Amino acid sequence: MTMFGIAVDIGGTYTRVAIGDTQGKLLGLERFYTREIRSPGELASRIADAAKRLAARLGVDPVAAAVGTAGPLDPEKGEIVGSPNMPFKRIPLAEPLRELLGLPVTVLNDCNAAVVGERTWGAGKGLDNLVYVTISTGIGGGAYVDGELLLGKDGNAVEVGHIVIDSEERLVCGCGGRGHWEAYSSGTGIPRLAALLSQSSPELWEKSPLSSMGEFTAKEVFEAYRAGDRFAELVVSEVVRYNVYGFAAIVNYFDPELITVGGSVALNNADILLRGFRERVSGYTINRVPEIRVTPLGGDAVLLGALAVALGFEEKVRPR
Numbered sequence: 001m002t003m004f005g006i007a008v009d010i011g012g013t014y015t016r017v018a019i020g021d022t023q024g025k026l027l028g029l030e031r032f033y034t035r036e037i038r039s040p041g042e043l044a045s046r047i048a049d050a051a052k053r054l055a056a057r058l059g060v061d062p063v064a065a066a067v068g069t070a071g072p073l074d075p076e077k078g079e080i081v082g083s084p085n086m087p088f089k090r091i092p093l094a095e096p097l098r099e100l101l102g103l104p105v106t107v108l109n110d111c112n113a114a115v116v117g118e119r120t121w122g123a124g125k126g127l128d129n130l131v132y133v134t135i136s137t138g139i140g141g142g143a144y145v146d147g148e149l150l151l152g153k154d155g156n157a158v159e160v161g162h163i164v165i166d167s168e169e170r171l172v173c174g175c176g177g178r179g180h181w182e183a184y185s186s187g188t189g190i191p192r193l194a195a196l197l198s199q200s201s202p203e204l205w206e207k208s209p210l211s212s213m214g215e216f217t218a219k220e221v222f223e224a225y226r227a228g229d230r231f232a233e234l235v236v237s238e239v240v241r242y243n244v245y246g247f248a249a250i251v252n253y254f255d256p257e258l259i260t261v262g263g264s265v266a267l268n269n270a271d272i273l274l275r276g277f278r279e280r281v282s283g284y285t286i287n288r289v290p291e292i293r294v295t296p297l298g299g300d301a302v303l304l305g306a307l308a309v310a311l312g313f314e315e316k317v318r319p320r
Contacts, residue, residue: 260301
C-alpha cells in the first residue's frame with residue numbers, strides 16, 4: 001500500500017517542504033527563504049501551512065512528517081539550538097509541528113537525513129559504511145558505520161564542517177570556532193577566504209574583477225575562476241586544498257565504502273572541486289580512499305532522507 005509523508009529541508013538559504021510516497025517520489029514542493037521568518041515560532045507555522053496546502057492540492061493524507069535541518073539540535077525537544085546559519089539561536093520545531101499537523105514528527109540533522117536518503121534511494125543502497133558530505137551555505141556530514149546511522153549523544157555527530165583544517169586559525173567560523181573547514185570552503189566561507197588572500201596577494205587581487213564588486217559571493221568567485229581570473233584561481237586552489245584535508249579526515253575517521261557529496265557549492269562546481277580529488281586525498285590518509293562522487297539525489301538528498309524517515313525506512317529515527 002502506498003503511503004505519503006511530509007519531508008522538510010531547512011537550509012541556511014531556503015526551507016523546502018514536500019510530500020512524497022513510499023517509492024521515493026516527491027509529488028509536490030513549496031519553498032521560502034529561511035531568513036524571511038521574523039520569530040522563532042514562525043518557521044513551524046510556515047512549514048505546516050505549506051504542508052497542508054500540498055496535501056490538499058495532491059488529495060493525499062500524510063502519515064507522518066520528518067524535518068532535516070542545519071544543526072546543532074536538541075533532539076529530545078526537537079529544536080534547533082545555536083546554529084550559525086539560522087536567523088534565531090533557538091527554534092522549536094517538533095512540538096509545534098505535531099500540534100499544527102496532528103501527525104508524528106521527527107527532527108534530525110540535515111546531513112543525517114541526507115545520508116538516510118542516500119542509503120534508501122541513492123548511491124548508498126546496500127552499503128553499511130557510507131558518508132554524505134554537503135558543501136553549501138555551511139559544511140556538514142552524515143554517516144552509516146557498520147550499518148548503523150551514527151547520531152551521537154545529542155544527535156549532532158559527524159559535524160565535519162568544524163574539523164580544524166588551519167592551525168594558524170586565521171578565519172573565524174560562524175559557530176565562533178577558529179580554523180574550521182566551514183570557515184574556508186563553504187558558500188559563506190569562500191568570500192571570507194578571498195578577502196584573506198587579497199591581503200597576501202595584492203598584485204593578483206588588484207587585477208581581479210572581484211576587487212571592484214565590494215561584496216561578492218562564492219558563485220561569483222567560481223564564475224571569475226571559469227573566466228580565467230588568476231586571483232580566483234588562487235582562491236579556488238586553496239578551497240580545494242582545505243577540502244582535501246577535510247575529506248582525508250573523514251576517510252581516516254569513518255573508513256567508508258563510499259563518500260557522496262551534495263550541497264549547492266559542490267553540485268554546481270563538481271567539475272572543478274572533484275577533478276583529480278581522490279588521488280589528492282590519498283596523500284593524507286592511512287585508510288584506503290573510497291570512491292568520492294556527487295550524489296545522484298542532487299539537491300533533494302535531504303528531502304528524500306526526511307521522506308524515508310517519515311515513512312519508517314530508518315528504524316533508528318522513527319517519527320513520534
